[in-house]
Amino acid sequence: MSASIRARKPIGVFDSGLGGLSIIREVRKILPRESIAYFGDLAHLPYGIKSTEQIRQFSLQNADFLVRLGVKLLVVACNSSSSAAFKWLQRRVPVPVVDVIQPVVREAAKVTRTGRIAVIGTSATIESGAYPRALLELNRRFQITVQPCPLFVPLVEEGWRHDRIAESVVKKYLIPVKNKRPDVLILGCTHYPLLKPMIRKVLGPGIRLLDAVKPATEEIKSTLIRLGLQTGQRGDGKMHIYLSDRPRNFIRVGEQFLGEKLTHVHQVHLS
């Protein structure tokens, strides 16, 4: 296939749920001509409580689906997948792969002044040790604090982002983190940016909050440019959303992430 034909193909993005749409939102802002195929594995979500082997198997299924659709680049928008399966997938997929951990980790390394970096995420992401590993590869002297926050996702999905319960939960998880005096906190889960106002309120102004959205989108853009894969087409790119289960109330959550109406939604059955 010639490079220009390949360049017209969509960018493939997968996540266990709809949180990865927050990356699509940014991609559509800075790369509006690119078409996108998004796969949300609602049938198997959440990944964050499952084993590495299981997450790899689901991730490969998702990747295969998108590769068969003909994507030119694969984005692993799920933190649990990125920690359990990113390098493993790179060896199994015939297109370049971008994850959500490496880009934000490089950003954290760039902006920290004290070298004290905190990371929050699901149990699977934290237990995998992927963030500390990636951070320490960049600088062995970083002091890293990690904290799993398993109640954050259900809080966001329930829509309780601003009330007293959210505040209590955020305090319970993050006051011990604050006491370690980090100057950067990585929000290692696609749902957590929706809790930013509450996290800021609890942590105060001295800690910089970083999430994967902007760094990952920059990584997507620079990878496309480096490989000559930017689309040459005019007009806005298309977006198709594939889900492995009926979305129930996830549409509401998904539209919060995407910042626009969810259209072109297809239900597919993978296994």
Added chain:
Amino acid sequence: MSASIRARKPIGVFDSGLGGLSIIREVRKILPRESIAYFGDLAHLPYGIKSTEQIRQFSLQNADFLVRLGVKLLVVACNSSSSAAFKWLQRRVPVPVVDVIQPVVREAAKVTRTGRIAVIGTSATIESGAYPRALLELNRRFQITVQPCPLFVPLVEEGWRHDRIAESVVKKYLIPVKNKRPDVLILGCTHYPLLKPMIRKVLGPGIRLLDAVKPATEEIKSTLIRLGLQTGQRGDGKMHIYLSDRPRNFIRVGEQFLGEKLTHVHQVHLS
């Protein structure tokens, strides 16, 4: 197969996770000679946020696994499966099937004095309408209040059953329920009995809390007797636990439900 050989086979129980072990605990108390094969579908949990079609597909996979093991009776210990798939499974499985909804609903109908009955459960269980349907089949004049409580399961799994956050969450969901003045509250999820102390504290003494454990176990016993399937073997029955993913921190949760150490745990891969 002769009835006495069939009677020696284990009782098969499945759940999306380990909550169904609370029923095993009671079965082992009142039917100690019966052997048990338990299947926990950890790879696909939780069911409570997925579609009816998806829950049916998972449930049939679990049931097929246990039927191939040679169980004499199938217990659907998961509320989401019971509401989405009980009657549907009965038509597809060659052994008698007991669910966790019908028995507790009959118990509720028996003990209510005012006819005002409340039901709490996961989103899928509540949205399915299975409890109101089953209650109204028994008495069309029952007044039924339903309330999904999606944060209860993560609270239990986090081990936050007794603290201020649990109290706030229980109040947020259940004060509106209390205001409807039910005299019976059905806890329509295997995890919820672990929150009973907090629920009692919030609701006060005037509302009877019913869960599926005792009614479902009585149903299992009476079904075995009715069909001549009680084991004739002496000595304690065996228990084998099959899980579709590595159990991570679920072992701790599972032992809370079972009330004994988890042994004879096998990991199996279904699809």
